[in-house]
Amino acid sequence: MNTKPIIALDFKNMEEVLAFLKPFDEQLFVKIGMELYLQNGPVIVKEVRDLGHDIFLDLKLHDIPNTVSQAMKGLAGLDIQMINVHAAGGSRMMAAALAGLREGGSEAQLIAVTQLTSTSEEMMNLEQGIPGSINDSILKYAQVAKNSGLAGVVCSANESRMIKDHLGSSFLKVTPGIRTVDDEVGDQVRVATPEFARQNGSTHIVVGRSITKDKNPVAKYQQIKKAWETEC
Numbered sequence: 024m025n026t027k028p029i030i031a032l033d034f035k036n037m038e039e040v041l042a043f044l045k046p047f048d049e050q051l052f053v054k055i056g057m058e059l060y061l062q063n064g065p066v067i068v069k070e071v072r073d074l075g076h077d078i079f080l081d082l083k084l085h086d087i088p089n090t091v092s093q094a095m096k097g098l099a100g101l102d103i104q105m106i107n108v109h110a111a112g113g114s115r116m117m118a119a120a121l122a123g124l125r126e127g128g129s130e131a132q133l134i135a136v137t138q139l140t141s142t143s144e145e146m147m148n149l150e151q152g153i154p155g156s157i158n159d160s161i162l163k164y165a166q167v168a169k170n171s172g173l174a175g176v177v178c179s180a181n182e183s184r185m186i187k188d189h190l191g192s193s194f195l196k197v198t199p200g201i202r203t204v205d206d207e208v209g210d211q212v213r214v215a216t217p218e219f220a221r222q223n224g225s226t227h228i229v230v231g232r233s234i235t236k237d238k239n240p241v242a243k244y245q246q247i248k249k250a251w252e253t254e255c
């Protein structure tokens with residue numbers, strides 16, 4: 024399994040992606056999300072894959088089971104290694120997503136977003152109407168995802184230990200909201216350093232602006248990769 028830091032390619036188009044990737048001289052694990060995919064379509068996945076990089080397709084599908092299943096069946100034709108849905112879609116939707124992906128012939132790992140890393144406990148209580156602690160909500164979503172046959176979840180690194188303790192080390196904990204100490208937090212709420220993510224049981228980290236907005240993205244990537252791997 025590729026456990027390199029996953030770089031979020033949150034760019035507008037392939038020109039920007041190529042300009043960013045050019046100075047890297049190694050095979051990477053990259054994430055293609057809504058910004059890039061919705062403006063460029065499936066061809067963008069093929070173009071990035073043709074460069075030799077592993078791909079996490081982050082479209083966070085969330086709809087009725089039949090719709091998500093059919094969408095996954097179509098996406099299965101793309102040569103990707105990881106893909107996600109929202110756990111809030113429920114167990115039937117998650118199982119249907121997995122079935123669609125496999126029927127389409129993809130072996131990609133399917134994971135579920137629990138609570139977005141931009142969500143605080145207060146926002147969850149007041150805006151989603153979910154009472155109690157955010158950890159309880161995240162663990163519940165993770166349990167339902169596991170029971171639905173999914174390979175893991177997206178959560179913040181702060182919750183990785185709890186999920187590992189309850190659901191085991193092989194269940195994936197893919198954690199965005201990664202910041203080094205001098206990075207700006209921006210719109211994220213539940214953030215952590217790469218070192219903490221490793222110590223706390225994350226299996227993957229997702230890093231966007233900390234690398235992509237740095238004046239030397241390759242050096243920043245190497246710094247984060249070293250911090251992530253050293254804590255092994």
Ligand SMILES: O=C(O)c1cc(=O)[nH]c(=O)n1[C@@H]1O[C@H](COP(=O)(O)O)[C@@H](O)[C@H]1O
Pocket residue numbers: 031033054056081083107136138139140141177178199200201211229230231232233
């Ligand atoms: O599914 C995701 O990748 C995701 C889930 C989540 O809860 N939080 C989150 O930030 N992400 C994604 O991870 C990336 C984080 O980007 P930065 O905040 O720039 O590091 C973005 O591409 C988000 O879309």
